[in-house]
Amino acid sequence: MTIRTILIHPDPRLKKVVPPVAEITPDIRTLADDMLQTMYDAPGIGLAAPQVGEMVRMITMDCVKEEGAEPRPLVLINPEVTWSSDATSVYEEGCLSIPEQYADVERPAEVKVSWLDVDGTAQEEHFKGLWATCVQHEIDHLDGKLFIDYLKPLKRQMITRKMQKLKRERARA
Numbered sequence: 001m002t003i004r005t006i007l008i009h010p011d012p013r014l015k016k017v018v019p020p021v022a023e024i025t026p027d028i029r030t031l032a033d034d035m036l037q038t039m040y041d042a043p044g045i046g047l048a049a050p051q052v053g054e055m056v057r058m059i060t061m062d063c064v065k066e067e068g069a070e071p072r073p074l075v076l077i078n079p080e081v082t083w084s085s086d087a088t089s090v091y092e093e094g095c096l097s098i099p100e101q102y103a104d105v106e107r108p109a110e111v112k113v114s115w116l117d118v119d120g121t122a123q124e125e126h127f128k129g130l131w132a133t134c135v136q137h138e139i140d141h142l143d144g145k146l147f148i149d150y151l152k153p154l155k156r157q158m159i160t161r162k163m164q165k166l167k168r169e170r171a172r173a
């Protein structure tokens, strides 16, 4: 397993609608393992393939937060929201591609999502709470959408400028 480099916003690859995984090849399984390792290492609770520069519809998640609790690594290939609740909830979101920036985002409180696992088996789950927010945030990445796209333009521009500065500093280091 390899820890991949996480792209930092702004990057054109984070703005693209990416195509489905056509076939679950050994390369796709390796990418899934790499993404999980990269996510845990960051550390983060979710990661989408475009964030590591791989333009396919695949995300990883693990929203288990309790100390000492059993981890629950999930790999979702070609995930699709099949139902979302009218009720919404607000979470303070962050993103591994937008380090150290957080903002409240309102989304449906509960969603049903279907996907293929790494064995190609169809799965469906009803997500609530943090899991529901996280899965919607990650699926947004597959459609070129970031959590800052939900913010007012001024706030979004402020965060984008901070990220441009961060990238310049990192490039010089």
Ligand SMILES: [Zn+2]
Pocket (backbone or CB within 6 Å): 094, 095, 096, 097, 137, 138, 141
């Ligand atoms: Zn993100």
